Amino acid sequence: MPSSLLRPTAELPLRRLTQDDLVACADLCEDRGWPRDEHRWGLLLSAGTGYGVDDPGGKGLMASCVVTSYGPQLAAIGMLLVAERYARQGVARHLMNRVIAESGDTPLSLYATAAGQPLYEQLGFSVVGRSQRVTGFLRPTDDGSAVTVRPATAEDLHAMVRLDSDVFGTDRTHVLARLPAYADHIRVAQNEGQLIGYAAAWPSDGAHVVGPLIAHDTATAQALVASLAEATDRPLRADIDARHTELLGWFEESGLRPGSVTTVMTHGISDLPGDWTRRFAPLTVATG
Numbered sequence: 001m002p003s004s005l006l007r008p009t010a011e012l013p014l015r016r017l018t019q020d021d022l023v024a025c026a027d028l029c030e031d032r033g034w035p036r037d038e039h040r041w042g043l044l045l046s047a048g049t050g051y052g053v054d055d056p057g058g059k060g061l062m063a064s065c066v067v068t069s070y071g072p073q074l075a076a077i078g079m080l081l082v083a084e085r086y087a088r089q090g091v092a093r094h095l096m097n098r099v100i101a102e103s104g105d106t107p108l109s110l111y112a113t114a115a116g117q118p119l120y121e122q123l124g125f126s127v128v129g130r131s132q133r134v135t136g137f138l139r140p141t142d143d144g145s146a147v148t149v150r151p152a153t154a155e156d157l158h159a160m161v162r163l164d165s166d167v168f169g170t171d172r173t174h175v176l177a178r179l180p181a182y183a184d185h186i187r188v189a190q191n192e193g194q195l196i197g198y199a200a201a202w203p204s205d206g207a208h209v210v211g212p213l214i215a216h217d218t219a220t221a222q223a224l225v226a227s228l229a230e231a232t233d234r235p236l237r238a239d240i241d242a243r244h245t246e247l248l249g250w251f252e253e254s255g256l257r258p259g260s261v262t263t264v265m266t267h268g269i270s271d272l273p274g275d276w277t278r279r280f281a282p283l284t285v286a287t288g
Helices: 019-031 038-047 091-103 117-122 154-168 218-230 245-253
Strands: 015-017 049-054 061-069 075-082 108-112 126-136 148-151 185-191 194-204 207-215 236-241 257-267 279-281
Touching (some): 019 038, 019 049, 038 061, 038 075, 038 194, 049 091, 061 091, 075 091, 091 117, 108 117, 117 126, 117 257, 148 218, 154 185, 154 194, 154 207, 185 218, 194 218, 207 218, 218 236, 218 245, 236 245, 245 257
Parallel strands (some): 207 236
Antiparallel strands (some): 015 049, 049 061, 061 075, 108 257, 126 257, 148 185, 185 194, 194 207, 207 279, 236 279
16 A cells, blocks of 8 residues: 655655665656666766655655756756655655745746646646657668768767757756767767757667757758667667657658657746757757
């Protein structure tokens, strides 16, 4: 049977999570049927601020949440998890209220599951989009693409950051600087010497997740993904902005299956900043 809280949720102490909490965070993911993903937790807790509520019974974490700040323009909320034994007892609402209060006037964004969306709507979040997950092995195709794609080098980082800031509308240098150590493969696309896109593939639960995926157009996005697929023998996974129907159709034709849909939501801002037409996939739904 689910555990009962030993005190009102208003009295539950919130603390900052550190790298020492990686195992406890992974345990909490496993408790909710998610992949443990300690690799992703390492990035989140170094680039963002982790919040946790300890289980009063001494059984690890009761709940977690991570906020990745991109300055006064935006902060992304992710990994809101509550242990199954404490589900439906107001813990998630308590944690979100604290995070919203600490964020002050900074606009917030998140990717919501169907189960979490009603709570976020009650807390003042609005729906601004959808994200479609695709998974599978990409079948090789010969589309005659003229897009030049190559492995990224250290010298590309400054150009990647400039392009990323333009597309996302925020400065994500502190996240992208960690990308070479986090991702197994990074590709850049060029046209006449100018960077017109980049993409990375990082490991998760036996797959390679494609993200971020930033591209001038759909053809460039396809070329970047195809190059990443050639570099791995693992299946690919990506969370694609549902407005990019041409790319989603190409994925289906190339062997990837549609999966879960998440809802993109914002608080304190009417839409995400930046240029969605070149923003095909986030680094991870936990960071935007």
